[in-house]
Amino acid sequence: MTTARTLQFKIYRYDPDTDQKPTMQDISVEIDATDRKLLDALVKLKAKDDAIAFRRSCREGVCGSDALNINGRNGLACLTDIASFPEGKPIVLRPLPGLPVIRDLIVDMTQFFKQYHSIKPYLINNDPPPERERLQSPEEREELNGLYECILCACCSTSCPSFWWNPDKFVGPAGLLAAYRFIADTRDQATNERLDNLEDPYRLFRCHTIMNCVDVCPKGLNPTKAIGKIKDMMVQRSI
């Protein structure tokens, strides 16, 4: 249980309209025993200095809007325990790396979603819909576990150096995880087109399997494994 204490923060502040360059602001906030997560502290910080900008919504790790770079590591503020921070050291908060900053901790996710949309993240099935639903066996459904749970918080893609260098060409771990979610779906009929769309030195093969994505995913998902399965399927259809 977290007890009452003072938290020291170093927060990235930047307003592109007025500031020449970003600065790190030192600020502290009193928290009490009911404040359990970093987001609770951020809400208190906002009450103290209401100019600090960050995104938040559901506060329970489902909406994916409060993804930040916390002490150098991407994560969700609402899932990060205050108790996990060492005493006496300031907590360094920065926006997700590699994306343009709109203001303070808020980044422009356009490029991230552009890549997500490029993999056609919806079921493609041209058969007339059946009376009730398109059925799958329990084993077929099992294959989608670990894929469909992605909340698109962008923690993974913005921790991936390949996505930093080529965000316009490399789909990124989040997009590739979603791509495999539909490639693996037995109800989907566009498997070949999906593999064609990804067979590209940039779109898929910029992944060098360094697994930063797996390391930071707040939902415990494994994009690297999904990317490996996409490569396996490409090899199988080509030999």
Added chain:
Amino acid sequence: MVNRKIVGAHYGLMDWLVQRITGVVMVVFTLIVALGLIQGAGASYESWRGFMSAGLMRFVSFLFIVSLCWHAWVGVRDIWMDYIQPAGIKLTLHVLTLLALIGYAGWAVQIIWRL
């Protein structure tokens, strides 16, 4: 050029696969050479020369040189693709890398076959 069409270029798999296969070839070659050294092939110049000039060893060395250069081509090109953005500089670096690797391969083969 600005609005790049988001669709696969329909290549990339072969390079990725080649990098893995040539990696395996190089591991096998390294093991053969290590085994030769353990058995004393490196004791003198004559024994080392005898080891490397055996018919099978020439064949395996040739495979190793080709694998090494092909592997290096995929790897170095990956670095240019990751970090170099302007297309002109990237293409120039690709061509220079390719020419250097072909030159090295030819040179290495010349040395091996002269034994």
